[in-house]
Amino acid sequence: MKTTISLSINGKPRTVAVEPRMSLADLLREDLRLTATHLGCEQGVCGACTVLIDGEPARACIALAVTLDGAEVRTLEGLADDPLMSTLKAAFQDKHGLQCGFCTPGMLISSWDLLKRKGALSEAEIRVAMSGNLCRCTGYQGIVRSIKAAADQRPAEAQGAAR
């Protein structure tokens, strides 16, 4: 029994028929072929599948698509032209913030959200803020330095943003 929902994905309106149990991740990956969103645990713990739902970071693996009628979903593919995301990507390359690349999309979305919300950040604050994203390769050092570098590169008003 499928339910038809309409939602915006990466700025494009989509009308899809989904089973009630279908996760947003499966909708994105299997039906819409948006495979930047990775599945690392399917239990909402590892953060690899982090996307933005109505502007807020969310786990696509435990978000049921059927609940997202009218929602705005944005994945890493949908931030390809975003200036802050471009800054983050450049920083992740320069500070060696990735190895196998599997957790990377989730790291980028979570850190993008962090930098949107917060002003100046210490490495310790970044570690706490990113504690919902797991990586098995880097030991986090490169990731933390990448986010810190991207945060420090923002315009002064963004770094001083109210907490």
Add this chain to the structure above:
Amino acid sequence: MGAELSRHTEGQGVGASVRRKEDRRYLNGEGEYVADIQVPGMAEVAFLRSPVAHGKIKSIEVPEAYRDQVFFAADINFTKPIVAVSAAKGFKASDYPALTSDKARFVGDLLAICIAPTRAEAEDIASACVIDFEELPAVWDIEVARKPDAPRVHDHWADNVYIETRIQTGDLDAVRKAAAVTVRKSLRMGRHAGVSMEGRGVLAHYDRRLDELVVHSSTQFPHVVRTIMAECLGISESKLRVIAPDVGGGFGPKNNFHPEELAIAALSMKLNRPLRWVEDRREHLVASPHAREHRYELCAYADAKGRILGLEAEVVVDAGAYSVWPWTASMEAGMSAGIMTGPYDIPVYHARAITVATNKSPLGPYRGVGRSGACFAIETLVDAVARAVNREPADVRIENMVRPEAMPYQSATHKLYDSGDYPECAKRAREAVDFAGVRARQARGEPDGRLIGLGMASYTEQSAHGTAEWVARGLPVVFGYEPALARFTPDGKLILFVGIQNHGQGLETTLAQVANQELGIPVADVIVRHGDSSVSPYGMGTFASRSMTMAGGAVSVACAALAEKIKRIGAHLLQAQVDAVTLANGRVHVGDQSVSFVEVAQAAFLHPERLPVGEDPALEVNAVYQPGRSTGAFSYATHACVVAVDAGTGHVEILDYVVCHDCGTMVNPMIVEAQVVGGVAQGLGTALYEEIPYDENGQPLASTFLDYTIPGPTEVPDVRVLHMETPSPHTRFGIKGMGEGGAIAPPAVVINAINDALRPLKVEIGETPATAERILHEIVAAQEARRP
């Protein structure tokens, strides 16, 4: 071979921290992992796995509606079981079938394949099947397995021991008599898992035009998988293509031939239908090859100053239900016992290495194979010796080390350490962690009452193993070489076709740096292709810290030969003498004149009339590399850390963590440092958090990320890495492999630090993971033991 390298670190060659070429696709979410690939007509697979640890399968009932979607061993009875036999005398073989039909031997053992359009529907089918078992008592622990009347994991075995081996070097009786102190220690290292962020996965389909089966697998060694898979399927390797696409972390668990790979390939062949299986996290934790589970009984004989005269060790490893291919069940215990003396000059060493079978998931390689246990054993023992002679562990450690003037040094386990200064490395780590400052801080005490501890641990890491080394291990495949095909395109780009697999190590960049070193070609003009049995020459894959030394060596040899040809062609085009030209920045130079590699490649491929007389057209070289000696290049390191232990809760915080290491010549220091740090993070998981306990029914008690903790950003400290660079005399450029090393020392160094902190309480921890609960338990037990 060796250290003739002229360093140009400011460029892009060996020694430069070049930013990674492979990052772009990952950062754009364009990496392509098995689960991202779809083939038209593909069905998804869910395995029906055994819910019991040990039981005879009497029947499996499939609901009528699903009869044509569930497949058993009988449906793929043309497959041979996976049999991984060590050449060691007395090794007991296990048949590891694609699907089990007689009895289940661990929770997660494969019983049937369920297929459906989606994974969810396939799981529905699996959960609708009803299995009737005759349950048997579970062999759930080493002690249970070794009882004479224990049930047998494999019915025809006389006992549950895969293999027992011995090492006997030197006169132990003489050492016993001479020793001033005798120090004993019993240790345990818990069972855990590799936990790549991407699980395993397989997608098989048939290519009608090429008449070949194509198997995508998230594996570290696609060529070798092709060999064993063809054998088990009963087809020629020429009819099988194995592709490892982007692989989301390996760490060892993807370095085996898995029954899942065989089952999916076989059923896809049988049905002539594309099939895909994507491992979920629960399957990974329960049924991927597990890591470690070592027990140690150790005895050190030392003089009054703590100089270790002799060592006795018993290593017992729980290798689970089946012997994994190609490593065999004997790997962990054999490697642990075989490297036990580590960086120390211990002349007398007697060891027993025992590997037992239980009703648990099979044990396989995990970063630091065998050595994280060996390091844990010897390094906690060295600390105990220091305590016994009432000396500073750091001093005792350094005094026992192999001296640099003793290199090359033959260890009591017959390893030939090639080069390095182990004491200097330890001293630098001790200094960096501010040894004196920490001791002063301990003496002052903490305002919050926590106990401060300082730990150190050192190890050696063998890499660049050659043919004789692998032959000595008695494995079914001898991994002593690596190929590279270096091929220019007519428009002047260089493609390196290599037999390794890159899954985070940065090899698409570092191998290009080697090409730059030999050819002066910009790294941007070098493309590295790997992970596909139909693309590159046959190669062994990425494991055992081997790819940089071995594939790097092969790329170097191939590119050096290309450089000669390019010089000849370039000199001819420039009308210059061959010995007058140089290669740099993608051009052949003489004086202020030059021609580009594009012009050279065009002459080679499109205009042979422009070539010197007698020069063959084309511009490619196929090379095979073996290190100068088979005995390997040994990296080494000392880790030092400072912890704060809350004696009221058992909670451990790492305040500082320093690594001083020497991996010979570094191709890319940025990548080397990140490999060290990543390894440390995994080792901290082994030390403090990660464990899959089993209950007496053989049920695994950790199966999600909620009950299995891997270190997160707040658990891993900012690791400080110090480099030493002693080139290996045996490898191209003097490179020593180092991919695993970071993971080797953390259990030893953290436990040593915890025990240093708990010394005032007279408590010693001897088990990993040292969870808060375990530490608290030991503290309370010690308090109760002291109560009158």
